[in-house]
Every structure is written in C-alpha cells, then in structure tokens.
Amino acid sequence: MLISFIINGKQAKREIAPDTILLDLLRSMGMKSVKCGCDTGNCGLCTVWLDGSPVLSCSVPAARLEGHTVTTLEGLQEEAAAFSRCLADEGADQCGFCSPGLIINVLALEREIEDPDVNQIKEYLSGNLCRCTGYQSQLRAMMKYFGKSQE
Amino acid sequence: MYTVKHYCMASSLDEAYKTLQENRNNILIGGNLWLRMGERRVNTAIDLSGLGLDTIEETDEGFRIGCMVSLRQLETHEGLHEAFGGLFKKALCPIVGVQFRNCARVGGSLFPRFGFSDVLTAFLACDTEVELYKAGRKKICEFAAMPVDRDILTHVLVRKDHRKVDYRSFRMTETDFPTVTCAVICKEGRYSAVIGARPGCARLVEDVPLDDPQDAGQRAGFARKVAAGLDFGSNMRGSADYRRDLSCRLIMRCLEQLEGEVPGR
Numbered sequence: 001m002l003i004s005f006i007i008n009g010k011q012a013k014r015e016i017a018p019d020t021i022l023l024d025l026l027r028s029m030g031m032k033s034v035k036c037g038c039d040t041g042n043c044g045l046c047t048v049w050l051d052g053s054p055v056l057s058c059s060v061p062a063a064r065l066e067g068h069t070v071t072t073l074e075g076l077q078e079e080a081a082a083f084s085r086c087l088a089d090e091g092a093d094q095c096g097f098c099s100p101g102l103i104i105n106v107l108a109l110e111r112e113i114e115d116p117d118v119n120q121i122k123e124y125l126s127g128n129l130c131r132c133t134g135y136q137s138q139l140r141a142m143m144k145y146f147g148k149s150q151e
Numbered sequence: 152m153y154t155v156k157h158y159c160m161a162s163s164l165d166e167a168y169k170t171l172q173e174n175r176n177n178i179l180i181g182g183n184l185w186l187r188m189g190e191r192r193v194n195t196a197i198d199l200s201g202l203g204l205d206t207i208e209e210t211d212e213g214f215r216i217g218c219m220v221s222l223r224q225l226e227t228h229e230g231l232h233e234a235f236g237g238l239f240k241k242a243l244c245p246i247v248g249v250q251f252r253n254c255a256r257v258g259g260s261l262f263p264r265f266g267f268s269d270v271l272t273a274f275l276a277c278d279t280e281v282e283l284y285k286a287g288r289k290k291i292c293e294f295a296a297m298p299v300d301r302d303i304l305t306h307v308l309v310r311k312d313h314r315k316v317d318y319r320s321f322r323m324t325e326t327d328f329p330t331v332t333c334a335v336i337c338k339e340g341r342y343s344a345v346i347g348a349r350p351g352c353a354r355l356v357e358d359v360p361l362d363d364p365q366d367a368g369q370r371a372g373f374a375r376k377v378a379a380g381l382d383f384g385s386n387m388r389g390s391a392d393y394r395r396d397l398s399c400r401l402i403m404r405c406l407e408q409l410e411g412e413v414p415g416r
C-alpha cells in the first residue's frame with residue numbers, strides 16, 4: 001500500500017506492507033536516531049513525534065501515517081544541541097544508547113508544558129529507560145535545561 | 152512477530168463492523184501495543200482512526216469519550232480532572248511513560264477487560280456507560296462481566312454526579328503492571344470501592360456500610376468487608392492473601408484521603 005506523509009518537514013511517499021511498523025519504515029529511510037531497544041513498548045528509545053506528540057514508533061502501524069507528520073531527532077538538530085550540552089555537562093551521556101529517545105522526549109515536554117515542575121519532568125523521564133541507570137544525572141540535566149533549582 | 156495481510160482504514164463504523172464479522176482473524180487495531188508483541192496472523196487489521204472518534208466532548212451532564220482517545224488525552228483533560236478530583240491522572244500516570252500513553256487508546260484498554268487495567272478500574276469508579284455499535288449502551292459493570300465478543304466499543308459516557316473518588320495502585324516498581332488497583336467512591340455519604348488486578352478484572356463493590364468514616368476502626372471494617380466480597384488470585388506479582396491485605400491497606404488510605412486526613416501522593 002502507498003502512503004503519503006511529511007517527515008522532518010519534507011513530503012514523502014512510500015510503498016509499505018500492511019504490517020510495517022513506523023520504526024522499521026524510518027530506519028529504512030535512514031533515520032538511524034530511531035532505535036529499537038526493548039521491543040515491548042517500554043523503553044522509549046524509539047520515540048518520535050507524530051503530529052507533534054511523542055509516540056513509540058515501535059508500536060505505530062506505518063499505514064496510520066497517511067496525511068500525518070512525523071518528526072525524528074534528525075529534524076531537530078538545532079533544538080537538540082542545547083539539551084545535549086546539559087546531558088554532557090551532568091555526565092548523563094554515559095553509553096549514549098538511550099540519549100536520542102530521551103532528547104526528543106525532553107523537547108516534546110518543552111513544547112507541551114511551558115514551565116514544567118519537577119513532577120512533570122519526572123513523569124516525562126519515566127518513559128525513557130537507561131541501561132546505565134543514569135537517571136539522577138539525566139534528571140539533573142533536565143532540571144538544568146528547564147532552569148530549575150536542583151535543591 | 153505478528154503479521155497483517157490487509158489493512159483497512161475504515162470509512163464508517165458499519166464498514167468496520169462488517170469487516171470484523173467476515174473473518175475470525177480480522178481485528179480492530181487500537182494503540183497496537185499488545186497486538187504487535189504477539190504471534191497473531193491477522194487477516195485484516197481494521198483501523199478506526201479516520202472516524203473522528205478521538206475527541207472528548209464535555210457537556211453540563213458529563214463526558215462522551217471516543218474509543219480512539221488516547222490515555223494521555225484522558226489524563227490531561229481539565230474537565231475530567233475537575234469533575235473527578237484527579238482520578239484519571241492518578242490512575243493513568245503510572246502506566247509506562249508519556250509516549251506509551253499517547254499511543255494507548257481508551258477502546259483498546261477497555262474492550263479486552265484486562266485484569267490489570269487501571270483504565271477499567273477508573274471508569275468503574277464513575278457513573279459510566281459504554282456504547283457498543285451493535286449491543287447499544289451498557290452500564291460499565293455489566294460490560295466488564297460480559298464475555299469479549301466481536302462488537303465495537305465506540306464511546307464511553309461518564310456522568311458528572313459530584314462524587315468524590317480517590318485512587319491508589321500498588322506496583323512492584325514504578326511503571327510496572329499493578330499488583331492491585333483500588334478506587335474508593337463517596338457519593339451522598341455512601342461508600343463504594345473498586346478493586347482491580349486481583350489479578351482478575353476489576354470489580355465494583357457498592358454501598359458497603361460505613362457510618363463514621365472518621366473512625367479508623369470503622370474504616371478498617373469497611374476495607375475488610377469490601378475485600379471479603381471479592382475473589383483474589385495468585386500470580387508472579389503476588390499471592391491471593393497478599394493482594395487481599397494490600398487491597399485493605401489501599402482502601403483505608405483512600406478513605407483517609409477522602410476524609411482529608413492525609414495529603415495526596
């Protein structure tokens with residue numbers, strides 16, 4: 001089946017199988033920031049934006065994309081730079097495997113909630129698993145990025 | 152890995168229903184979070200996302216929630232938050248993460264009557280009806296007890312009735328499946344409770360006597376009476392006895408919250 005959608009601001013058309021998952025479609029299009037971590041819809045590593053909302057691309061049927069807009073980290077390079085610096089400053093990059101999913105989710109939080117409180121930050125952080133268990137440093141990086149006191 | 156032979160973006164509920172009846176391996180696709188993890192050989196996946204069923208309509212009387220509304224929409228809806236004291240936020244926030252809840256749909260969460268469902272527990276705690284395409288409107292208690300058939304849940308209707316509700320769940324770790332879910336309802340001085348993840352489907356226990364909710368002994372007695380009216384089972388998350396005890400503790404904490412004795416979590 002043929003689907004037509006917008007990916008990172010550009011119109012795209014792709015022929016897909018009925019059971020194609022968005023994650024696989026994006027990787028086949030060269031979007032390698034989108035990775036499959038747990039394969040059970042839990043880890044957040046495959047996070048992309050669908051019409052501006054963060055979703056798990058490992059669970060979204062690609063057939064559902066028709067007429068919709070997908071954004072991956074490749075389309076958010078400039079926005080991502082500032083938070084990436086906070087991650088590095090707080091030593092939260094560690095192995096780096098979970099970083100793309102976390103970064104795009106933090107940028108979604110920034111767009112959804114203007115001035116998130118610590119509970120809203122933690123709520124968003126809970127959707128991204130880190131195999132290095134670097135949650136405290138990630139939380140520090142997020143607090144720093146959103147200009148929150150870390151006391 | 153599941154496979155899908157055909158994908159049907161339904162143009163009407165009638166088309167979706169007819170396609171669903173044509174083959175046992177034709178299925179409705181919601182958030183696709185469960186389906187994709189199985190080994191099912193799907194003939195036709197039927198998608199309702201083009202039918203405008205992704206909105207929450209609010210009136211003075213209540214809410215009409217489409218089956219394709221995401222759990223995140225429920226959790227962040229100000230009207231629901233105001234009408235039920237944060238019930239949906241408390242119930243849904245512990246479910247995995249924001250991205251998961253943006254994918255998971257109300258219909259897909261309710262229709263299979265999952266035992267672990269925080270969503271079913273929360274709706275059972277309200278005056279809720281479900282609208283089924285063929286069977287029409289059913290009280291959610293009746294729906295929860297019905298066998299899973301091949302109808303389509305199109306809407307959930309929740310009435311505003313000024314009830315007070317508190318919700319708790321116990322999880323082995325944050326964002327895990329719940330070991331027990333619990334809601335306590337106070338309406339016009341009468342108390343009811345919903346217990347889910349027993350591990351069976353959530354059940355409502357209505358109008359259990361509680362003369363003086365300020366009295367800790369009476370609250371404990373209320374909790375024991377609710378638990379005594381339910382069957383509990385064992386699985387990897389806990390034994391039946393453990394769940395029964397947890398349920399009593401959660402009910403008592405909900406009652407304390409409703410009576411203003413403790414701050415919210």
